[in-house]
Amino acid sequence: MNDSAGRHERGKAMFEQVFGREPRPGNYPEFLELTVDHLFGEIWSRPHLSVEERELVALTAVALARTDWELRGHIGASLNLGMSREKIVEVIIQLAYYGGWPVANNGLRVAQEVFAELDATAAKESGHDD
Amino acid sequence: MNDSAGRHERGKAMFEQVFGREPRPGNYPEFLELTVDHLFGEIWSRPHLSVEERELVALTAVALARTDWELRGHIGASLNLGMSREKIVEVIIQLAYYGGWPVANNGLRVAQEVFAELDATAAKESGHDD
Amino acid sequence: MNDSAGRHERGKAMFEQVFGREPRPGNYPEFLELTVDHLFGEIWSRPHLSVEERELVALTAVALARTDWELRGHIGASLNLGMSREKIVEVIIQLAYYGGWPVANNGLRVAQEVFAELDATAAKESGHDD
Amino acid sequence: MNDSAGRHERGKAMFEQVFGREPRPGNYPEFLELTVDHLFGEIWSRPHLSVEERELVALTAVALARTDWELRGHIGASLNLGMSREKIVEVIIQLAYYGGWPVANNGLRVAQEVFAELDATAAKESGHDD
Amino acid sequence: MNDSAGRHERGKAMFEQVFGREPRPGNYPEFLELTVDHLFGEIWSRPHLSVEERELVALTAVALARTDWELRGHIGASLNLGMSREKIVEVIIQLAYYGGWPVANNGLRVAQEVFAELDATAAKESGHDD
Amino acid sequence: MNDSAGRHERGKAMFEQVFGREPRPGNYPEFLELTVDHLFGEIWSRPHLSVEERELVALTAVALARTDWELRGHIGASLNLGMSREKIVEVIIQLAYYGGWPVANNGLRVAQEVFAELDATAAKESGHDD
Numbered sequence: 001m002n003d004s005a006g007r008h009e010r011g012k013a014m015f016e017q018v019f020g021r022e023p024r025p026g027n028y029p030e031f032l033e034l035t036v037d038h039l040f041g042e043i044w045s046r047p048h049l050s051v052e053e054r055e056l057v058a059l060t061a062v063a064l065a066r067t068d069w070e071l072r073g074h075i076g077a078s079l080n081l082g083m084s085r086e087k088i089v090e091v092i093i094q095l096a097y098y099g100g101w102p103v104a105n106n107g108l109r110v111a112q113e114v115f116a117e118l119d120a121t122a123a124k125e126s127g128h129d130d
Numbered sequence: 131m132n133d134s135a136g137r138h139e140r141g142k143a144m145f146e147q148v149f150g151r152e153p154r155p156g157n158y159p160e161f162l163e164l165t166v167d168h169l170f171g172e173i174w175s176r177p178h179l180s181v182e183e184r185e186l187v188a189l190t191a192v193a194l195a196r197t198d199w200e201l202r203g204h205i206g207a208s209l210n211l212g213m214s215r216e217k218i219v220e221v222i223i224q225l226a227y228y229g230g231w232p233v234a235n236n237g238l239r240v241a242q243e244v245f246a247e248l249d250a251t252a253a254k255e256s257g258h259d260d
Numbered sequence: 261m262n263d264s265a266g267r268h269e270r271g272k273a274m275f276e277q278v279f280g281r282e283p284r285p286g287n288y289p290e291f292l293e294l295t296v297d298h299l300f301g302e303i304w305s306r307p308h309l310s311v312e313e314r315e316l317v318a319l320t321a322v323a324l325a326r327t328d329w330e331l332r333g334h335i336g337a338s339l340n341l342g343m344s345r346e347k348i349v350e351v352i353i354q355l356a357y358y359g360g361w362p363v364a365n366n367g368l369r370v371a372q373e374v375f376a377e378l379d380a381t382a383a384k385e386s387g388h389d390d
Numbered sequence: 391m392n393d394s395a396g397r398h399e400r401g402k403a404m405f406e407q408v409f410g411r412e413p414r415p416g417n418y419p420e421f422l423e424l425t426v427d428h429l430f431g432e433i434w435s436r437p438h439l440s441v442e443e444r445e446l447v448a449l450t451a452v453a454l455a456r457t458d459w460e461l462r463g464h465i466g467a468s469l470n471l472g473m474s475r476e477k478i479v480e481v482i483i484q485l486a487y488y489g490g491w492p493v494a495n496n497g498l499r500v501a502q503e504v505f506a507e508l509d510a511t512a513a514k515e516s517g518h519d520d
Numbered sequence: 521m522n523d524s525a526g527r528h529e530r531g532k533a534m535f536e537q538v539f540g541r542e543p544r545p546g547n548y549p550e551f552l553e554l555t556v557d558h559l560f561g562e563i564w565s566r567p568h569l570s571v572e573e574r575e576l577v578a579l580t581a582v583a584l585a586r587t588d589w590e591l592r593g594h595i596g597a598s599l600n601l602g603m604s605r606e607k608i609v610e611v612i613i614q615l616a617y618y619g620g621w622p623v624a625n626n627g628l629r630v631a632q633e634v635f636a637e638l639d640a641t642a643a644k645e646s647g648h649d650d
Numbered sequence: 651m652n653d654s655a656g657r658h659e660r661g662k663a664m665f666e667q668v669f670g671r672e673p674r675p676g677n678y679p680e681f682l683e684l685t686v687d688h689l690f691g692e693i694w695s696r697p698h699l700s701v702e703e704r705e706l707v708a709l710t711a712v713a714l715a716r717t718d719w720e721l722r723g724h725i726g727a728s729l730n731l732g733m734s735r736e737k738i739v740e741v742i743i744q745l746a747y748y749g750g751w752p753v754a755n756n757g758l759r760v761a762q763e764v765f766a767e768l769d770a771t772a773a774k775e776s777g778h779d780d
Contacts, residue, residue: 003654027632031613031624038688039227039621048220056183057221060190061228065622066457067586069629090178091187093421097169098191100359101429102455104421109459112417134393157372161353161364168428169361195362196717197326199369223681230619231689232715234681239719242677263524287762291743291754298558299487299751308480313446317481320450321488325752327716329759350438351447357429358451456587483551489750491559492585494551499589502547559747568740576703577741580710581748610698611707617689618711 004037011041017051018044019073020080055081056091063092063107064099071107075114085115134167141171147181148174149203150210185211186221193222193237194229201237205244215245264297271301277311278304279333280340315341316351323352323367324359331367335374345375394427401431407441408434409463410470445471446481453482453497454489461497465504475505524557531561537571538564539593540600575601576611583612583627584619591627595634605635654687661691667701668694669723670730705731706741713742713757714749721757725764735765 015023015036023036044054055078062074078088088111096104145153145166153166174184185208192204208218218241226234275283275296283296304314315338322334338348348371356364405413405426413426434444445468452464468478478501486494535543535556543556564574575598582594598608608631616624665673665686673686694704705728712724728738738761746754 028609028613028628031609031616031628034613034616034692035621038692042684042688043224043227046220046223048214048216049224053186054224056186057190057224058228060187061194061225061620062622064191064194065228065586065620066455067622067626070622070625084178086178089418089421090176093176093418093424094173094179094184094187095191095360096357096421096424097173098188098195098360098362100355100363100451100455101357101425102452102457102460103360105460106457108418108421158349158353158368161349161356161368164353164356164432165361168432172424172428191360192362195326195360196715197362197366200362200365219678219681223678223684225620226681226684227616228620228622230615230623230711230715231617231685232712232717232720233620235720236717238678238681288739288743288758291739291746291758294562294743294746295751298562302554302558303484303487306480306483308474308476309484314484316443316446317450317484318488320447321454321485321750322752324451324454325488325716325750327752327756330752330755344438346438350436353436354433354439354444354447355451357433358448358455456585479548479551483548483554485750486551486554486747487751490581490585490745490748490753491555492582492587492590492748493750495590496587498548498551563744563747566740566743568734568736569744573706574744576706577710577744578748580707581714581745584711584714585748604698606698610696613696614693614699614704614707615711617693618708618715 007041008033008037009041010045011036011038014040014044014051018055018077018081020077052081052083055083059088059091060095063095064103066103066106068106068110071110072114075111079118085111137171138163138167139171140175141166141168144170144174144181148185148207148211150206182211182213185213189218189221190225193225194233196233196236198236198240201240202244205241209248215241267301268293268297269301270305271296271298274300274304274311278315278337278341280336312341312343315343319348319351320355323355324363326363326366328366328370331370332374335371339378345371397431398423398427399431400435401426401428404430404434404441408445408467408471410466442471442473445473449478449481450485453485454493456493456496458496458500461500462504465501469508475501527561528553528557529561530565531556531558534560534564534571538575538597538601540596572601572603575603579608579611580615583615584623586623586626588626588630591630592634595631599638605631657691658683658687659691660695661686661688664690664694664701668705668727668731670726702731702733705733709738709741710745713745714753716753716756718756718760721760722764725761729768735761 012023018040023032026032044051049057055074059074059078062070065071075088079085089108092104092107092111095107142153148170153162156162174181179187185204189204189208192200195201205218209215219238222234222237222241225237272283278300283292286292304311309317315334319334319338322330325331335348339345349368352364352367352371355367402413408430413422416422434441439447445464449464449468452460455461465478469475479498482494482497482501485497532543538560543552546552564571569577575594579594579598582590585591595608599605609628612624612627612631615627662673668690673682676682694701699707705724709724709728712720715721725738729735739758742754742757742761745757
């Protein structure tokens with residue numbers, strides 16, 4: 001497909017574009033490498049879908065998977081890519097009809113937590129400005 | 131929310147925009163009414179997401195649900211709304227990473243069947259022209 | 261828990277009450293034994309839920325699992341236990357809201373096939389009477 | 391289907407019958423409106439299934455969905471509608487066989503938490519009486 | 521199948537082999553009895569798969585089910601049966617490709633918590649030795 | 651990670667070891683390349699799990715996903731890698747308890763179809779020998 005240094009650089013740039021931060025070295029460096037080099041460097045970098053469309057697909061899939069921690073990450077990514085809170089909520093409301101009320105109620109609860117944390121951080125930061 | 135005649139008309143128009151055909155009276159008229167009047171008349175008609183974005187969410191959800199008959203319907207809807215075959219395939223490829231290889235292999239098989247039928251129909255129709 | 265001859269007899273009687281027929285010796289006699297002796301002889305025979313309530317739970321679970329063959333079996337069991345067609349359809353319609361439209365559309369399609377086969381059989385049988 | 395004021399009133403009454411409390415105005419007023427007006431006002435209010443049967447279907451679906459917060463709500467609803475703790479536990483035990491041991495162990499853990507909180511509340515309230 | 525005293529003893533021994541501890545009398549004695557006597561006494565005791573292979577199947581299934589509490593139990597069981605941490609992590613990495621990234625990220629997070637607790641316990645215990 | 655020619659060769663060899671045949675050029679050459687080069691060349695080729703253990707994980711995941719076509723492929727792969735029919739059936743029986751009866755009944759039906767086709771092919775081939 002292509003050289004491994006190239007896919008690492010491309011993956012890192014794509015990861016940062018999506019999540020708005022560098023990949024964090026964590027407990028599983030080999031899985032992080034698969035995520036950055038392959039998932040972001042070779043899949044998210046493919047043509048035919050824009051990054052915003054790929055995020056819409058990912059947000060939908062993660063909301064349906066009901067894995068809260070992951071969902072928090074992709075709500076953050078959606079905001080980072082410029083999706084409004086209203087639009088994120090609207091995706092989850094539509095999933096009430098394509099995955100069922102438990103998926104939607106769970107997703108809205110997680111979204112609310114993410115939004116509240118962002119508001120609290122913003123309030124604190126604006127407080128520091130005084 | 132709003133008057134019932136209004137939501138029926140709006141739902142019918144939205145259904146036709148998405149699927150490119152009228153809702154078919156079938157074996158479950160009451161469920162068709164829920165689909166047309168409520169799902170299309172009240173949910174797909176909500177703001178914050180375009181019809182194309184809603185179809186991307188629906189296509190993703192139905193591919194993950196692995197219900198072939200439904201998936202055929204939403205591949206048809208995606209094409210009808212102007213999504214290219216390449217783009218539909220690309221959504222399913224991304225789902226290999228967000229739902230697993232079984233979801234992707236299943237989805238690609240169904241997409242192939244839909245595309246082949248369309249090609250066969252087109253070939254037959256162009257044959258009639260001779 | 262209890263003696264193995266007892267649970268086999270109890271399981272066989274319960275299986276026949278639910279499905280309206282004897283367990284069929286098939287390709288996996290050991291799994292059939294687990295189904296009859298344990299699932300029907302020890303679980304369906306437990307107190308606190310009536311057989312009709314257990315079938316409602318099973319029908320719901322199988323519709324959500326989207327395994328057509330199994331769903332056909334439990335639609336048959338529901339009819340055999342006296343549930344009306346309207347009631348079976350109503351369970352599936354409710355599942356549009358608790359499992360999503362793909363679950364409901366899939367379930368209604370399977371129900372329609374089961375009902376049509378029963379009608380065809382009934383028509384043939386009534387024809388033989390002439 | 392019917393006038394929107396009617397379905398709101400009917401939905402609110404049905405919601406209160408099921409959950410034993412008024413719908414709480416929360417962070418997503420539009421989704422609450424869909425839940426009350428449409429899900430409870432138009433679906434739970436349909437014929438062919440009793441409210442208790444609908445709750446049995448919902449409890450089963452939510453236990454299979456493994457969304458703890460939702461499951462807590464429907465264990466509460468089941469108790470409110472007169473289902474005994476033994477019966478709720480029995481539904482979850484049956485789901486060990488229709489959804490697997492992880493579903494059942496998860497559901498029993500959540501049920502235990504709900505029951506323990508109710509006992510703690512009852513103990514505190516009876517303590518106040520002294 | 522076989523006498524009930526026999527299956528209880530066999531189930532108890534198998535449970536202890538897998539989890540490295542006695543079954544804990546808990547809040548649901550009848551479900552524990554089903555787990556010990558039937559699941560471990562009659563299923564895990566069947567031929568054709570080794571205990572290590574059965575644990576690999578169970579670990580895979582529980583990771584895919586995304587029920588954290590259950591997954592913790594089976595990561596513990598895998599370690600107890602001699603599977604290395606590297607091997608457990610490798611199973612979860614493979615599941616990124618057979619169940620999707622949300623399954624893998626969720627599983628790796630739970631594994632990390634289990635490993636950290638074991639390390640903390642080991643550190644405390646080795647501290648006591650000083 | 652490593653050079654792309656190397657991973658293609660390694661992936662092709664691993665694919666052939668698992669499925670007992672060359673990858674078939676199909677309708678989606680780019681997804682086949684991802685499957686061969688990445689999934690088989692970079693994931694199945696990782697250390698810590700034997701190929702037989704990876705197939706046990708894959709067979710479990712695919713049976714739980716209830717995608718018949720995929721399941722047929724992995725039952726074939728399991729046989730190709732030397733797993734006996736009894737062992738494959740035993741995995742599926744265990745999944746009755748970790749994914750529910752619908753998963754097991756569906757999996758056993760698919761296994762039966764695969765075994766019957768193999769027997770029919772073997773019978774025909776031995777007939778040709780006469």
